Amino acid sequence: MTMKITFIGAGNMASSLAGGLIAKGTDPINITLSDINEQQLQQARRTLQVNTTRDNVNACQKADVVVLAVKPQVMDEVLEPVKAILQQRKPLIISIAAGITLGKMEAILGAGMPIVRCMPNTPALVESGATGLFANQQVSELQREQARSIMTAVGLALWVDNEDQIDAVTALSGSGPAYFFLVMEAMVAAGKELGLSEQVAKQLTLQTALGSAQMAITSDVDPTELRRRVTSPGGTTERAIGIMEQRQLRDIFKQALDGAYQRSKELAG
Ligand SMILES: NC(=O)C1=CN([C@@H]2O[C@H](COP(=O)(O)OP(=O)(O)OC[C@H]3O[C@@H](n4cnc5c(N)ncnc54)[C@H](OP(=O)(O)O)[C@@H]3O)[C@@H](O)[C@H]2O)C=CC1
Ligand SMILES: O=C(O)[C@@H]1CCC=N1
Structure with a gap:
């Protein structure tokens, strides 16, 4: 049109x-x-x-x-x-x-x-x-x-x-790219700490983000199951995810999105 x-x-x-x-x-x-x-x-x-x-x-x-x-x-x-x-x-x-x-x-x-x-x-x-x-x-x-x-x-x-759900969308996907970019920054920094060059750490991080998003979008399987398939019992991922859960990563996201949602409400003035 x-x-x-x-x-x-x-x-x-x-x-x-x-x-x-x-x-x-x-x-x-x-x-x-x-x-x-x-x-x-x-x-x-x-x-x-x-x-x-x-x-x-x-x-x-x-x-x-x-x-x-x-x-x-x-x-x-x-x-x-x-x-x-x-x-x-x-x-x-x-x-x-x-x-x-x-x-x-x-x-x-x-x-x-x-x-x-x-x-x-x-x-x-x-x-x-x-x-x-x-x-x-x-x-x-x-x-x-x-x-x-x-x-x-x-x-x-x-x-x-x-309309209330637009504030939720703002907290989730409006601000969301920044959350993923922060995770990328943190992964690149941690990769460097483990001895990789900045360039290699960055390329591997970004390709992993792209591949994971593409898998999650194209597959019929939900992210929980996709995560389980990466996580070999007694392996490396299990150790890493265990630390993230112990540090309350889910709670951090819950609080962060709630903060963004509240801020969206405040911006109405
Ligand atoms: N950035 C994001 O991730 C997202 C942003 N939004 C929303 O989109 C909106 C725009 O954001 P974004 O594009 O990032 O902002 P920008 O600052 O890049 O763009 C806003 C533009 O509006 C201009 N402007 C200011 N006053 C006037 C006026 N009186 N008349 C015409 N133009 C004016 C600004 O000029 P000057 O710079 O000189 O002030 C600037 O060029 C915001 O309301 C934001 O909440 C929504 C989703 C995602
Ligand atoms: O941070 C902000 O207020 C704007 C809205 C969502 C993304 N950027």
């Missing part, structure tokens, strides 16, 4: 999403990126050949879909100046901002606006993103399909059952 899409905010996430859409066949002529930062816009023009502007109101003039891709902390100041044009035209609004609730956006923009709140993640940049979406009552079936197709262009996109 041909639609004109405007991104307000042309940072990491907007350029990943726009890049994914273009890779999947959207003509860059139908994409506009609006930002206060000229450097971001220059880069977008150079790498994506999209339309760019520093005028958010102008960027909303012809859009069928407006993606809000600014930091949660500036959402109020971004929405106030565009609210009249959005009210007049009622495009589909898709917010990717962490924590900003539908209620908050409806309160600023006024009633009757179709809004999808969603949470993608940075692997969208390599078309391997994971996104949770939730729509308000004003979003039509066609608009639901538009929102889903935008997010599917950069990876997996799943509707969740209620």
